[in-house]
Amino acid sequence: xxxxxxxxxxxxxxxxxxxxxxxxxxxxxxxxxxxxxxxxxxxxxxxxxxxxxxxxxxxxxxxxxxxxxxxxxxxxxxxxxxxxxxxxxxxxxxxxxxxxxxxxxxxxxxxxxxxxxxxxxxxxxxxxxxxxxxxxxxxxxxxxxxxxxxxxxxxxx
Amino acid sequence: xxxxxxxxxxxxxxxxxxxxxxxxxxxxxxxxxxxxxxxxxxxxxxxxxxxxxxxxxxxxxxxxxxxxxxxxxxxxxxxxxxxxxxxxxxxxxxxxxxxxxxxxxxxxxxxxxxxxxxxxxxxxxxxxxxxxxxxxxxxxxxxxxxxxxxxxxxxxxxxxxxxxxxxxxxxxxxxxxxxxxxxxxxxxxxxxxxxxxxxxxxxxxxxxxxxxxxxxxxxxxxxxxxxxxxxxxxxxxxxxxxxxxxxxxxxxxxxxxxxxxxxxxxxxxxxxxxxxxxxxxxxxxx
Numbered sequence: 001x002x003x004x005x006x007x008x009x010x011x012x013x014x015x016x017x018x019x020x021x022x023x024x025x026x027x028x029x030x031x032x033x034x035x036x037x038x039x040x041x042x043x044x045x046x047x048x049x050x051x052x053x054x055x056x057x058x059x060x061x062x063x064x065x066x067x068x069x070x071x072x073x074x075x076x077x078x079x080x081x082x083x084x085x086x087x088x089x090x091x092x093x094x095x096x097x098x099x100x101x102x103x104x105x106x107x108x109x110x111x112x113x114x115x116x117x118x119x120x121x122x123x124x125x126x127x128x129x130x131x132x133x134x135x136x137x138x139x140x141x142x143x144x145x146x147x148x149x150x151x152x153x154x155x156x157x
Numbered sequence: 158x159x160x161x162x163x164x165x166x167x168x169x170x171x172x173x174x175x176x177x178x179x180x181x182x183x184x185x186x187x188x189x190x191x192x193x194x195x196x197x198x199x200x201x202x203x204x205x206x207x208x209x210x211x212x213x214x215x216x217x218x219x220x221x222x223x224x225x226x227x228x229x230x231x232x233x234x235x236x237x238x239x240x241x242x243x244x245x246x247x248x249x250x251x252x253x254x255x256x257x258x259x260x261x262x263x264x265x266x267x268x269x270x271x272x273x274x275x276x277x278x279x280x281x282x283x284x285x286x287x288x289x290x291x292x293x294x295x296x297x298x299x300x301x302x303x304x305x306x307x308x309x310x311x312x313x314x315x316x317x318x319x320x321x322x323x324x325x326x327x328x329x330x331x332x333x334x335x336x337x338x339x340x341x342x343x344x345x346x347x348x349x350x351x352x353x354x355x356x357x358x359x360x361x362x363x364x365x366x367x368x369x370x371x372x373x374x375x376x377x378x379x380x381x382x383x384x385x386x387x388x389x390x391x392x393x394x395x396x397x398x399x400x401x402x403x404x405x406x407x408x409x410x411x412x413x414x415x416x417x418x419x420x421x422x423x424x425x426x427x428x429x430x431x432x433x434x435x436x437x438x439x440x441x442x443x
Contacts, residue, residue: 055257057258058254063202131252
């Protein structure tokens, strides 16, 4: 089947999509957007987190056909041209990246948190990121990055 | 495989009647896992996301009608005061991303004994509204809905439309044992709901038997022995825990042993009843 939806502000179509295929597969393999990572395929790890109509979801659990006509925003759609999003900048500055596999999902999820919550508490950050697994390192630098991004965002609000 | 995309409830019922083998998909948090892992390849997917009414809830005469597709995140946000037991259970589901997509309707459709929403539905006496094109609406009490492991009273041509729950007439609590706080499937779980007007306490056991179930003997015991005007008697509390544990018929599996589950059900039963009772007595004293 053909599936058409808006990705990062641009309408895109994919053809010959299998009916059981996930949105994640369409993004990565058919639309050339490999930012969202494919790891667990069961919603446990969060590395495929994308916005679907403004809500963060695991793209591996959205059937491609369910995205028809809807708005998808991936990690590739956060930066403004060459200017990184403040969450991305904070991850770079704080060294919150090791192998980088979990990073895109964490960034989308953290992006949503600081959009919704001004100066989130540590408990709120932990809860918001509870579905994003990092297997390289601890989460301390990731927490640092989210705190930094939230603080900068709060100042410019 | 076909992908069916009804936009109204009537279209959805027609699609299910014509294709009883089609698997309804809402948030995809169970259905897509099975497809991704090739556990199950249905002849068709019936996408219910476009049936907008399933994502709404309404209040009529003290009773809430929660559409089958209302995601957990919205139950937590919008219904935690009137439906505290269900909201507490919803908070323990998966992760934020899962709670943004998963729904009570999907939990009921999957009918896993470990589903988090089942115990509070049982304790509160929820009623499940299902419908088919040819035979109309059936209202199924939650304690008649679960028939076996991942088997429910839903017929192949029926869809789950909504869940009906009274605004909580008294305190409600949910408790869940898992190996960590987030992203955890229940080792076992327990819900309690006080119904002060009826001088009755409702219960729900999760992941402790082939189906979610009430602890009926324990409920009867409290109906006889609980003094609603006094502090909770330690002997009554202990016996309640024992009877709830006895209602379980758990198995040994990767998540825990049967003995552990039985024990944990007793502990959670005592704890949740104590919390609920403290709230109830506190409110009356205030």
